[in-house]
Amino acid sequence: MNDNEARLAHIVRHLDWTSALEIAVVIAGAWLLTVVVRAGLPWAADRLRPAGRMKILPWIPVLRFLILLAAIGVIVPIVIRPTLENMVVIFGALGLAIGFAFKDYLSDVIGGVVATIERAYRPGDWVRIDDAYGEVKSVGLRSLSIVTPDDTVVFIPHSKLWSTNVYNANAGKRDLMCVADFFLHPDHDAAAVRQGLADVAVTSPYVNLSRSIVVILADEPWGTHYRVKAYPVDSRYQFEFISDLTLRAKMVFARLGALPVTAPVANHYDRPPASR
Amino acid sequence: MTRSDPHDDAEAPQLWQAVPLGDYKRPERPATEAVRSGFLGLFKGNCRTNANGPVVADERLRQLPSDLLNAAAAWPDWADAVRELEQVLSDITRPDAGRHRIRALVGAPYSGARETVRCWAEQRQWPIIEPPTPARILAQDESWFEALAAEDGPPIIIAELEHCLLRHPFGLAFLRRLFDQLQASPRACLIATNSWTWAYLTVAMQIGDNMAAPLTLQALDSDRLEQWFRRLVGCDGPVVFRQADDGSLVFATGAASAAADPASDAQPPGKRSDFLGRLAGYSRGIAGVAWGLWRQSLETAASEGVATRLEEADTAAERSVIWVRPWSRIHRPTLPADAGLPELLVLHALLIHGGLPEGAVSEVLAALGSRVVAVLRSLAAYGIIEEHRGRWQVTPVGYPAARAALESEGLIVDWL
Numbered sequence: 001m002n003d004n005e006a007r008l009a010h011i012v013r014h015l016d017w018t019s020a021l022e023i024a025v026v027i028a029g030a031w032l033l034t035v036v037v038r039a040g041l042p043w044a045a046d047r048l049r050p051a052g053r054m055k056i057l058p059w060i061p062v063l064r065f066l067i068l069l070a071a072i073g074v075i076v077p078i079v080i081r082p083t084l085e086n087m088v089v090i091f092g093a094l095g096l097a098i099g100f101a102f103k104d105y106l107s108d109v110i111g112g113v114v115a116t117i118e119r120a121y122r123p124g125d126w127v128r129i130d131d132a133y134g135e136v137k138s139v140g141l142r143s144l145s146i147v148t149p150d151d152t153v154v155f156i157p158h159s160k161l162w163s164t165n166v167y168n169a170n171a172g173k174r175d176l177m178c179v180a181d182f183f184l185h186p187d188h189d190a191a192a193v194r195q196g197l198a199d200v201a202v203t204s205p206y207v208n209l210s211r212s213i214v215v216i217l218a219d220e221p222w223g224t225h226y227r228v229k230a231y232p233v234d235s236r237y238q239f240e241f242i243s244d245l246t247l248r249a250k251m252v253f254a255r256l257g258a259l260p261v262t263a264p265v266a267n268h269y270d271r272p273p274a275s276r
Numbered sequence: 277m278t279r280s281d282p283h284d285d286a287e288a289p290q291l292w293q294a295v296p297l298g299d300y301k302r303p304e305r306p307a308t309e310a311v312r313s314g315f316l317g318l319f320k321g322n323c324r325t326n327a328n329g330p331v332v333a334d335e336r337l338r339q340l341p342s343d344l345l346n347a348a349a350a351w352p353d354w355a356d357a358v359r360e361l362e363q364v365l366s367d368i369t370r371p372d373a374g375r376h377r378i379r380a381l382v383g384a385p386y387s388g389a390r391e392t393v394r395c396w397a398e399q400r401q402w403p404i405i406e407p408p409t410p411a412r413i414l415a416q417d418e419s420w421f422e423a424l425a426a427e428d429g430p431p432i433i434i435a436e437l438e439h440c441l442l443r444h445p446f447g448l449a450f451l452r453r454l455f456d457q458l459q460a461s462p463r464a465c466l467i468a469t470n471s472w473t474w475a476y477l478t479v480a481m482q483i484g485d486n487m488a489a490p491l492t493l494q495a496l497d498s499d500r501l502e503q504w505f506r507r508l509v510g511c512d513g514p515v516v517f518r519q520a521d522d523g524s525l526v527f528a529t530g531a532a533s534a535a536a537d538p539a540s541d542a543q544p545p546g547k548r549s550d551f552l553g554r555l556a557g558y559s560r561g562i563a564g565v566a567w568g569l570w571r572q573s574l575e576t577a578a579s580e581g582v583a584t585r586l587e588e589a590d591t592a593a594e595r596s597v598i599w600v601r602p603w604s605r606i607h608r609p610t611l612p613a614d615a616g617l618p619e620l621l622v623l624h625a626l627l628i629h630g631g632l633p634e635g636a637v638s639e640v641l642a643a644l645g646s647r648v649v650a651v652l653r654s655l656a657a658y659g660i661i662e663e664h665r666g667r668w669q670v671t672p673v674g675y676p677a678a679r680a681a682l683e684s685e686g687l688i689v690d691w692l
Contacts, residue, residue, distance in 0.1 A: 117306065123576065131286045174686070188666045196445055199449065200445050202445075202448065203443045203444055203445055203448060205443070205481070205534035205625060205640070205641055205643070206383045206621075206643075208686075209476075209479040209480060209688055210479070210688075233685070233686045233687055234685075234686060240617075240643060243643055244642070244643040247642055247643060248444075248445060248642060250656065251445070252445050255446070
């Protein structure tokens with residue numbers, strides 16, 4: 001046996017069928033546990049009361065990461081002799097290889113770890129990253145997936161965290177603030193419209209009355225801009241809530257004789273959420 | 277046939293009590309039931325079922341015929357409640373009540389609060405302000421307020437505030453006008469309202485800020501339920517209520533009926549059943565809910581294998597036996613398994629308004645559009661709601677399931 005072979009034999013254990021079987025069992029077990037966590041916890045969360053759902057979902061990426069770490073921790077000692085010298089050699093070599101070949105992938109993985117620790121986003125959160133807005137369905141090793149209101153699944157690599165703002169509308173909570181905008185011709189009774197819009201929000205079947213309802217108005221060159229800010233009972237009903245507010249606000253405007261602005265204005269959703 | 281005289285239970289605690297809302301005490305459920313419902317209560321689907329229809333066919337056959345049912349569990353007579361609450365109601369409406377001249381009696385649905393206030397006012401021949409129709413509310417009809425304009429006269433009695441509410445922007449404006457007028461009037465005012473309406477208006481309009489603290493009817497625990505059910509028995513001769521599966525006594529002290537001869541009314545044999553405890557817990561101490569389930573539980577015959585010696589002993593003592601279905605076989609309506617947000621919103625609206633005509637349901641739930649009719653039909657098929665005198669309302673026996681479903685979804689619920 002020459003020197004290289006001797007060094008290799010010093011680092012790597014002799015692998016036989018038993019070792020291969022052990023490694024296969026660990027991988028299978030880790031995979032099974034991951035499937036249970038990825039599919040089972042959301043299933044269970046959907047059957048819990050809404051408050052319980054938001055307590056369970058954020059744990060999914062954390063548990064998946066821990067399962068992965070545990071599997072690596074079990075497999076590595078099977079393959080190599082875990083002495084300090086061996087670890088330095090192996091991880092040094094791995095680091096060099098990964099650094100060149102998988103640097104983007106590693107950036108995504110580290111981004112995912114940081115996002116999990118900082119709770120930048122969790123399953124159940126409604127987030128906007130670049131031009132994608134939707135509910136976080138899963139946080140994987142490399143990317144997160146969100147489902148948009150149009151039922152489109154968008155996969156966003158975690159490395160976006162380094163270069164883009166992440167707008168999180170509910171940050172683990174059950175509800176999120178919804179804003180309904182209305183644009184009226186300036187010739188109207190503003191106090192009556194403001195009271196009417198407050199009543200529209202208070203009487204919505206979707207509204208969460210334990211949170212505050214605010215109606216803001218501001219004069220613009222083309223008319224008066226009203227913004228109704230309120231919370232639905234659950235973030236999943238945000239679109240029904242805004243639709244309901246809009247539907248009934250139009251009844252109030254009709255009764256009060258308040259006319260909408262008809263001149264074209266910029267599409268509200270072209271602007272990032274922070275400016276709303 | 278005569279009904280039990282309430283004065284026969286003079287030593288029993290007062291059946292009807294008016295207490296501040298904070299003193300309301302719901303009866304506790306038996307430990308096993310509490311553990312089971314607590315665990316299942318973590319899951320929002322625990323009050324739903326895949327069953328298509330409500331009652332199993334052979335159970336229908338065993339139900340008491342209506343004449344016997346009305347003798348064994350007659351329709352409640354709220355004059356009893358008025359008699360026991362006379363002092364409280366008189367204090368509420370005395371002319372020198374000062375800033376407390378507007379008082380509210382808040383009751384859970386089917387608790388009897390509305391009926392008690394109506395009965396009390398009718399006994400005094402005081403006019404009751406009838407609620408406006410939804411169309412008048414939406415039209416902001418000023419003429420409805422004319423009945424409140426007089427500055428002297430008897431107290432203003434509003435027996436159903438929930439029917440003066442329409443959860444609609446124009447409906448809130450109407451209600452504000454009502455309370456402004458009541459505040460401006462020097463007359464005393466007694467308002468009876470359902471607890472869901474009160475909970476909603478407390479948050480939406482801060483309704484309690486300008487009124488004295490409301491009162492409510494205390495929940496009926498198992499002892500007071502028994503006391504009430506005894507009063508509702510109108511059979512000739514002594515009657516004993518036994519559980520159909522094991523012959524255990526449903527009432528603690530055996531027979532019920534005013535015609536019972538105390539000398540011959542020896543304690544019937546048999547152990548005590550926990551039926552009334554379970555009933556009180558499940559119905560949340562609400563009289564009408566418990567009464568609906570009680571009537572549903574009365575049967576013509578015992579289950580096979582029940583000791584005949586009990587029947588023979590009752591026959592020998594000339595006691596009539598009415599069998600009570602065991603709690604596990606009581607049909608308790610549940611929501612459809614696929615009930616979603618539309619069903620919950622309809623239930624919520626019906627509870628807040630104390631029932632609504634079909635057209636008004638569409639007004640307050642405009643976002644549901646044409647789905648409202650289908651949802652109403654679906655819930656009615658499961659016995660959760662019914663149409664009564666032109667209004668859709670949650671049924672007494674369907675109320676516990678409806679409330680549990682709404683609470684698990686996080687919608688605003690009452691405190692009772």
